[in-house]
Amino acid sequence: MNRAxxxxxxxxxxxxxxxxxxTVVFFYWPAxxxxxxxxxxEDAFGLKTQFVGLSNFKRVLADPAYVNSITVTxxxxxxxxxxxMAVALLLAxxxxxxxxxxxxxxxxxxxxxxxxxxxxxMLWLFLFNPSFxxxxxxxxxxxxxxxxxxxxxxxxxxxxxAASWKQISYNFIxxxxxxxxxxxxxxxxxxxxxxxxxxxxxTIVFPLLAPTSFFLLVVNTVYALFDTFGIIHAVTGGGxxxxxxxxxxxxxxxxxxxxxxxxxxxxxxxxxxIVIALTAIQFRYIERRVHYG
Amino acid sequence: xxxxxxxxxxxxxGRNPVIHGISLxxxxxxxxxxxGPSGCGKSTLLRMVAGLEEITSGTIEIDERxxxxxxxxxxxxxxxxxxxxxxxxxxxxxxxxxxxxxxGKNRTEIAERVSSAANMLELGPYLTRKPRALxxxxxxxxxxxxALVRDPAAFLFDEPLSxxxxxLRVQMRLEIKALQREVGTTSLYVTHDQVEAMTLADRLVVMxxxxxxxxxxxxxxxxxxxxxFVASFIGSPAMNIIEARVAAExxxxxxxxxxxxxxxxxxxxxxxxxxxxxxxxxxxxxxxETEKVxxxxxxxxxxxxxxxxxxxxxxxxxxxxxxxxxRLPGTRTVRVGEHLPVVLDRAATHxxxxxxxxxxx
Numbered sequence: 001m002n003r004a005x006x007x008x009x010x011x012x013x014x015x016x017x018x019x020x021x022x023t024v025v026f027f028y029w030p031a032x033x034x035x036x037x038x039x040x041x042e043d044a045f046g047l048k049t050q051f052v053g054l055s056n057f058k059r060v061l062a063d064p065a066y067v068n069s070i071t072v073t074x075x076x077x078x079x080x081x082x083x084x085m086a087v088a089l090l091l092a093x094x095x096x097x098x099x100x101x102x103x104x105x106x107x108x109x110x111x112x113x114x115x116x117x118x119x120x121x122m123l124w125l126f127l128f129n130p131s132f133x134x135x136x137x138x139x140x141x142x143x144x145x146x147x148x149x150x151x152x153x154x155x156x157x158x159x160x161x162a163a164s165w166k167q168i169s170y171n172f173i174x175x176x177x178x179x180x181x182x183x184x185x186x187x188x189x190x191x192x193x194x195x196x197x198x199x200x201x202x203t204i205v206f207p208l209l210a211p212t213s214f215f216l217l218v219v220n221t222v223y224a225l226f227d228t229f230g231i232i233h234a235v236t237g238g239g240x241x242x243x244x245x246x247x248x249x250x251x252x253x254x255x256x257x258x259x260x261x262x263x264x265x266x267x268x269x270x271x272x273x274i275v276i277a278l279t280a281i282q283f284r285y286i287e288r289r290v291h292y293g
Numbered sequence: 294x295x296x297x298x299x300x301x302x303x304x305x306x307g308r309n310p311v312i313h314g315i316s317l318x319x320x321x322x323x324x325x326x327x328x329g330p331s332g333c334g335k336s337t338l339l340r341m342v343a344g345l346e347e348i349t350s351g352t353i354e355i356d357e358r359x360x361x362x363x364x365x366x367x368x369x370x371x372x373x374x375x376x377x378x379x380x381x382x383x384x385x386x387x388x389x390x391x392x393x394x395x396x397g398k399n400r401t402e403i404a405e406r407v408s409s410a411a412n413m414l415e416l417g418p419y420l421t422r423k424p425r426a427l428x429x430x431x432x433x434x435x436x437x438x439x440a441l442v443r444d445p446a447a448f449l450f451d452e453p454l455s456x457x458x459x460x461l462r463v464q465m466r467l468e469i470k471a472l473q474r475e476v477g478t479t480s481l482y483v484t485h486d487q488v489e490a491m492t493l494a495d496r497l498v499v500m501x502x503x504x505x506x507x508x509x510x511x512x513x514x515x516x517x518x519x520x521x522f523v524a525s526f527i528g529s530p531a532m533n534i535i536e537a538r539v540a541a542e543x544x545x546x547x548x549x550x551x552x553x554x555x556x557x558x559x560x561x562x563x564x565x566x567x568x569x570x571x572x573x574x575x576x577x578x579x580x581x582e583t584e585k586v587x588x589x590x591x592x593x594x595x596x597x598x599x600x601x602x603x604x605x606x607x608x609x610x611x612x613x614x615x616x617x618x619x620r621l622p623g624t625r626t627v628r629v630g631e632h633l634p635v636v637l638d639r640a641a642t643h644x645x646x647x648x649x650x651x652x653x654x
Contacts, residue, residue, distance in 0.1 A: 188345050189378035193392035193443070194366040203391075207382045 121234030152243030
């Protein structure tokens, strides 16, 4: 590899400065603030600040509401990641079979990705509003007592659907690319070896999609954990009760609604640890397994 | 063990015909090589037998059973692909066992059949490796092994050696031949390499532009090519084919102002003065040692190959660009510009119709 040589020692640093400044101002500074805040206690009127060590963490981790929120997050993330990936894979496999108008189908399937999270949330909210929702009516006709405003599991189902729906397009693009990278002769060889279409998919196509699937699994988990705030905020606001309050939503709720800054900061720090762990996994396994081009 | 029978098989892509009706009967244990230039439809034909391409019209029978509508898996065939198509996520053993596992064979039988195939192909030490840890030649063997373990009615080979280097190709060519003799499975083999075609085949199918120009044993294809295309495609260097006219009294043909008497072909010659294509292979031309001279040539270039030398010549007084190749013993030195008086082997002369390009004699 060629090493670029600079005429001046400081020039390379100078060129990196804008990017570094952005990272410092928008990432390290707030992260540092959160870390600092997580060790402090603010009085209700903001007049006094006291160093309390790790007691914020102790209280947060012992709080049943926090444990509930972990459960909610795990259920929501796994369901969202699974549904959005499964549906995307199904669509990608079906789209592979289309011969005429392939690009047209693909374009249509990619569109939902362009919809902002809050807008997507509002769409689902209106469609499934118990009193005037277009799709709530048929649900009720089918004998389902549809009321996500009061029924926790129904509210959860709704945000999972909304969050999955938005992510399907993204996953779809990756699966289509992944499928195209599998040589046709492999599938033909399996067909001659006696495998049915279903068998070919599970024994050849699916294992060969593993790098793509694994990458998407991590991306989707991170998406479900952090990027779904807008949807939850628009659709359920964490309710009814706390049945759809994920970790990220609780950080926001405790910090900006209930103004318990210490607890909220401690929760942010815990979230940060989770992100770092997930990123580490991503770098350890994906970098090794995904071959670009 | 099975016969394969193709009856007027056609293939169109939309309104574009690519296979124009091919009929072929393959006997049990026979090794058939389909040879032709790229784009002649030979791979398409093989893929139609495999069930990977639909048949537009005609019928294909394997073991006296019409397979037109059958899925590849129902046809009891095995195929070796040009790029080997090994499953990259499986070990060599799993690659070879895949078909057997799907067929529902039990573990002991699978292990037995894989290990016996692995022994035949000397793959024993590599059974636990993944394909990416193998050399090109080893991958080729695994692809062969995968076909072999299934003990199918027929083997289909789609240019299996073209990704190998020249030396390995010669070695694998011999091994494939020996293997097929040993197991005796009916085989269809597609290649663009005429040496492979000649050495492997019991019978050759020479294809051009979606038609089978000739179906015959390699020696008959060499000795009596059915058309100008076959004549120039089989044999290296290619046969010299020259425009000529039928000589007076049908004694022979006139080439570059000289009459070449072809008494034994009198019955096959068209009317006196009619144009005809006259063919002779470079190896059937010799430098004249006597008074008798058929053609007088001037050497324009020489290729020395060791065992023999190829003299590229043009006719005395003719245009320089027209190439007429003579194969000479390697021991005879020729120089550019030298005049060569040559005689032609009468038994190895070929006559073709300039219109239909078909053989006349």
